[in-house]
Amino acid sequence: QDRSRGRCLCADIGVNIVLRKNIEKVEIIRPSASCERQEIIVTLKNGAGQKCLNPESKFTKNIILRTLEKQ
Amino acid sequence: QDRSRGRCLCADIGVNIVLRKNIEKVEIIRPSASCERQEIIVTLKNGAGQKCLNPESKFTKNIILRTLEKQ
Numbered sequence: 001q002d003r004s005r006g007r008c009l010c011a012d013i014g015v016n017i018v019l020r021k022n023i024e025k026v027e028i029i030r031p032s033a034s035c036e037r038q039e040i041i042v043t044l045k046n047g048a049g050q051k052c053l054n055p056e057s058k059f060t061k062n063i064i065l066r067t068l069e070k071q
Numbered sequence: 072q073d074r075s076r077g078r079c080l081c082a083d084i085g086v087n088i089v090l091r092k093n094i095e096k097v098e099i100i101r102p103s104a105s106c107e108r109q110e111i112i113v114t115l116k117n118g119a120g121q122k123c124l125n126p127e128s129k130f131t132k133n134i135i136l137r138t139l140e141k142q
Contacts, residue, residue: 024103
């Protein structure tokens with residue numbers, strides 16, 4: 001993810017629905033000089049790519065919490 | 072982070088203390104073929120490197136929650 005061009009990685013507000021079992025990695029990227037909003041990017045298993053999650057939505061908070069709880 | 076050599080990124084259980092304001096990015100990496108345990112890696116601002124957080128500790132859960140809440 002190249003942020004050097006000074007812009008956000010997530011073009012839109014992001015999706016709300018991702019299945020926890022499909023998640024390989026969750027990245028929470030804090031606001032910075034290159035992007036003034038917090039971004040949450042999920043990498044999906046089996047090379048299914050990445051999705052932006054809506055940082056504001058309850059769903060995002062819940063799925064991250066559940067990801068933390070289920071080791 | 073090169074996981075292809077089939078091993079975990081975090082050598083030890085990880086630290087418990089990181090200041091939220093120093094966090095640039097949090098990565099939650101799910102257990103996988105290359106590492107059977109969940110790993111939580113924090114990238115610190117100003118090129119101060121990365122730290123592994125203890126996935127089991129309450130501190131880790133709290134700092135991630137607070138990171139999510141403060142957009």
